[in-house]
Amino acid sequence: MHGLAVTTVEGIGSTQERLHPVQERLAKAHGSQCGFCTPGIVMSMYALLRNKTKIEYKDIETALQGNLCRCTGYRPIIEGFKTFIEGWEKNYIPDAENGKCGLGADCCRNKKANDENNELFNKSSFKPYDPTQEPIFPPELKLNKSYSEEFLLFTGENVTWIRPKTLHDLSNIKANYPFSKIIVGNSEIGVEVKFKKKVYPVLLYPSIIREMNFCKVTTDGILIGATVTLNELSHFLQEQVTANPTKSKIFRAINDMLHWFAGDQIRNVASIVGNIVTASPISDLNPILMACGAKLNIHSKSRGTRKLIIDEDFFKGYRKTALGDDETVVSVEIPFTVEPQYFKAYKQARRKDDDISIVTAAFNVKVEQITGFISEATLCFGGMGPTTICAKATSENMIGQRWDQTMLQAAFESLTNELVLDVSVPGGMADYRKSLCLSFFFRFYLHVLQSEGKYGVKSVSSEDFSGVDEILILEPNSTQCFEVKNKNKITSDAVGRPITHTSALKQATGEALYCDDIPPIAGELYLKLLFSREAHAKIKSIDASKALLIPGVKAFLSAEDLAEDCNKVGPIIKDEEIFSRDTVTSRACVLGAIVATSDSVARKGVDSIVVEYERLEPVIVTLEDAISQRSYFTGYPRVLRKGDANEAVSKASNVIEGYVRNGAQEHFYLETISAYAVRKEDELEIVATSQNPEEIAHVASAALQIPNHKVVAKVKRVGGGFGGKETKANFLAIPVAIAAYKLKKPVRAVLERDEDMQVSGYRHPCLIKYKVAFAADGKITGAKFEIYVNAGYSLDISCAMIERTMMHVDNCYFIPNVEIFGYLCKTNMPSNTAFRGFGAPKGMLVAETIMRHIATTLGKSYEQIIETNLYQEGSLTHYNQTLTYCTLSRCWKECIENSNYWERKKDIEEFNRQNRWKKKGISLVPTKYGISFQVDVLMQAGALLHVYKDGSVLLSIGGIEMGQGLFTKMIQVASKALEIDYTKIHISDMSTDKVPNSSPTAGSISSDLYGMAVVEACKVLKDRLEPFKAKNPAGKWEDWIIEAYVNRVQLSATGFYAAPKIEYNADTNSGNLFEYFTFGVACSEVIIDCLTGDHQVLQTDIVMDVGESLNPAIDIGQIEGAFMQGYGFYTLEEMVFSPNGEVLSRGPGAYKIPGFSDIPKVFNVSLLKGAPNPRAVYSSKAVGEPPLFLAASVFFAIKEAIKSARLDSGVSPEFELDTPATCARIRMACEDLITKKVTPTITGNGKPWNVVA
Secondary structure (H helix, E strand, O other), X not given: OOOOOOOOHHHOOOOOOOOOHHHHHHHHOOOOOOOOOHHHHHHHHHHHHHHOOOOOHHHHHHHOOOOOOOOOOOHHHHHHHHHHOOOHHHHHOOOOOOOOOOOHHHOHHHOOOOOOOOOOOOHHHOOXXXXXXXXXXXXXXXXXXXXXOOOEEEEOOOOEXXXXXXXXXXXXXXXXXXXXXXXXXXXXXXXXXXXXXXXXXXXXXXXXXXXXXXXXXXOOEEEEEOOOEHHHHHHHHHHHHHHOHHXXXXXXXXXXXXXXXXXXXXHOOOEHHHHHHHOOOOOOOHHHHXXXXXXXXXXXXXXXXXXXXXXXXXXXXXXXXXXXXXXEEEEEEEEOOOOOEEEEEEEEEOOOOOOOEEEEEEEEEEEOOOOOEEEEEEEEEEOOOOOOEEOHHHHHHHOOOEOOHHHHHHHHHHHHHHOOOEOOOOOOOHHHHHHHHHHHHHHHXXXXXXXXXXXXXXXXXXXXXXXXXXXXXOOOEEEEEOOOOOOOOOOOOOOOOOOOOOOHHHHHXXXXXXXXXOOOOOOOEEXXXXXXXXXXXXXXXXXXXXXXXXXXXXXXXXXXXXOOOXXXXXXXXXXXXXXXXXXEOOOOOEEEEEEEOOHHXXXXXXXXXXXXXXXXXXXXXXXXXXXXXXXXXOOOOEEEEEOOHHHHHHHOOEEEEEEEEEOOEOOOOXXXXXXXXXXXXXXXXXXXXXXXXXXXXHHHHHHHOOOHHHEEEEEXXXXXXXOOOOOOOHHHHHHHHHHHHHHOOOEEEEOOHHHHHHHOOOEOOEEEEEEEEEOOOOOEEEEEEEEEEEEEOOOOOHXXXXXXXHHOOOOOEOOOOEEEEEEEEEOOOOOOOOOOOOOHHHHHHHHHHHHHHHHHHHOOOHHHHHHHHEOXXXXXXXXXXXOOOOOHHHHHHHXXXXXXXXHHHHHHHHHHHHOOOEEXXXXXXXXXXXXXXXXXXXXXXXXXXXXXXXXXXXXXXXXXXXXXXXXXXXXXXXXXXXXXXXXXXEOXXXXXXXXXXXXXXXXXXXXXXXXXXXXXXXXXXXXXXXXHHHXXXXXXXHHHHHHHHHOOOOOEEEEEXXXXXXXXXXXXXXXXXXXXXXXXXXXXXEEEEOOOOOEEEEEEEEEEEOEOOOOHHHHHHHHHHHHHHHHHXXXXXXXXXXXXXXXXXXXXXXXXXXXXHHOOOEEEEEXXXXXXXXXXXXXXXXOOOHHHHHHHHHHHHHHHHHHHHHHHHOOOOOOOOOEOOOHHHHHHHHOOHHHHHOOOXXXXXXXXXXXXX
């Protein structure tokens, strides 16, 4: 950072002074929910605008490749930033010179009074963006040459950092310190130091060395300096491609690959040579450089200058090259292409944007123009071994052959024999990776044929040429349809209006405070947890003596510091320990904690602790392990019966059997679990990232053996939760509380992402077997289910989760006779927990699978089977609850109509007939989600209202804000109830000393519960003010408040709401279990690449019954966010575990959530009109969780596309597809001549690298 000007989100604008247009537009477009990702997204867009004055959508897409958001579903962020595209402001923002609106006749002033304007945000209200008003780069940094031209040396405790001025300086230092590391972007070494605990005492930064920082064209190609960044290289390559495309095929391949290489944040600092010398076996660029025979110019003091070709001998082993320890790569030479030369590179990753490769390939071929014979061939691959490799035998065998089918088949056979992977190969997916090599070569084969239109091109059908290109990424567009009840925008009634999230502007400016933003104070300490390194073992000893000798380490906490009873915790039964005492049953178990003066010292202390284990058997990881060992929690299986399913099955004329399997899903909230605690006399205050602060205060008081009234837990806001912080925040908050109380010092802790993913639990992996009886018309007569759920090592709240799964196996369909066995499996995995949707998405998926299975069996359409079995008003569920206010049929019909379903389905059928290697699919999916905690005691809520003399209102509730808009909605509810402007009302935080005994903010029901409590509190206050309003009817709110104060009337009120008692009786399977149901239907269309398994969601249409929305902007944001999270669950997010229980997906490098480019390219959301809900506040409905399952429409659309591919291959259209439907599963399910050529993976040591939990 030396000599650079650093601009943060706080530096470009604030709510106190002036908002920057990027901040304002993102916030007002509803692009900030939890807000934790917002500053990074703001600064990515800000950087784009500072670097380019006239932008297009593709610039926005590229700028945001390195950013993630877990809440919004990305659509509102994109909509907000589209307002910066050139030409947009001309249309929407008034012309300052003549005062006329750019929309002309479409100006809102020209609209009739009764015209509806249901935009979520007013685009024309934005001020024009003026780039000339941005601050300039500090002149003093430009003028002072010491910042940019002088030799520099910085010495730290463990590292010396040197910036040499000349190549001579660098060579001398390298000679003296041969094991020093040269860094440019620090994108690899930084990771090694942090996560692999590597130490590099000398770091060299050669950024100002002239011989290493340039790009130029030579006679034979281009010469690139070693420190040129990837983005600088990309711009240079694009210039060459534009100027001379025929000679620049290699340059185009590199530049195309760079677009998918990491994100802008990395490309702005990383270099091509850094990529080379890192020698990663899954490098994006090294196969290209090997295939083109790139040359390195190398310099050292002892050997001078030499050239080294990147060929099959350059990479000597895993992350090892032919470079000497004292040698430095100065530059790289990349050649021009000559005619007739063909060069292409391909990459396959789990996610398109910002992801590491599974397999990369680069092909370099010359074909004689006259004869059509191959004269040169080089085929190189990444991800097929410990190094980048050249398929030398295949390359040599191709020479002298014609570019035809005979050559292709011979190449397939040769590649199959040459590229061999073991089942235990790191990264797994051995068969898929081998198939990719053949698929890539086939794609290249088609590319060459198409490029010149010869060499036997007539032997390839037009349908086959659909395999030439990858799926084109399209620009997204969207619509939102909703009804505004308060059309007159009465300020004293905010309910139903799309008001911006109350914290959005603060989140966009960086002013919003999260747990770790609490300013540090003198004497503050930091805590780090010690986790188990075994999944099942006896703890023989824990030796922290070395750690306690480290300067700055203040204490080591363990089970020895707590009484045995005080160490026991658990939300339902106390089957967990704060600190494991004798045995560990998962790698998520916490053995102890180091408390130190800094985070780095605490980490060093944890690394110094020696733990001796005695391994225990068995180590149960997968559902199959648990089933074979009969490892179930006590009291399971649970059984639910209605009617006689066995009789229905035995008498049925049609019976089908099958199974559905769901993988685990990581919450991946952007703010990891954090906690801060401070002792005040004999009291304790805890700030935690928890959805259940009441439980944290309760558990802390029990662990410390102090009364609950002396422990206060607070939450201002949480950077995402999704259920993952309902119980799991205790893991960290309780040790922090113990440390603060015992050491009488403030203590804070923040889990690293890898730690959070190791301990916090996931959505439960689940296996559901079904047996269904049905009549000739498709009507179901009976069904039997066996549900197996991987709960992990402790119960947590898995019992409630599996109950919800059992209650949602029907989804939207009437089943008269049902028998369900629910098995809660106990394994040596992290204890799984709540996740948005709880157990419902698992159960509903099996229902949709059954609909389609019946359809296939009877030769009918699945739409017909759904309509035959769809619930209607008055239908009875399998747990005997009567459906009232059932809008399923309305949602179904409206979604079909909105999406133009039948016409598009015909178009898709025609598309599939004309394309062999690209296939489309479309699917409809309904949902019915029950709203309730399912436990009476949790169905209660409290609110506290304070009115101050100036008329301002402070509202407190027992729920927390985590991006779902609860605080905003409650302010709107209070606005309507009190009949005042919502801007007069404020919610500061959730604190257990304001609203005690609160239920967790979960289950999508918080708005219902707290909304009713707020209304009750407001009613009490309004009744007190009534005499003053009657006395002064023309007065204002402030007049009545001051008059009440003068007359000594209490201006504080509490509200309490207890929901109607749950009538359900599990023993008799009768009575109402849920307060009501939220309904919805989605239609999604996808396109898949049959050669790689890639897919893209082309369009999604959603119709959602949310009653009368409290806030359409928030509700639509929740629908879109839930849909994208469900999309990740069903298609993309794959948790990977080792056979010994290690979590391999720890961090964003290994675990991929959807990115900006993954959203549906057309995303239409419609809120069902005229569907009030009498069971919730102001006729609204819960919305947070119900939409998630609608993403299964993408999963089933993918299955439809795969079915078409299988029919083309002449294989059965029936197949099993587990979720998530990853690129690997999609590709291998397509089954064709290429997958059949992949030889079965050899077993090696018999242990796979990874298993499915």
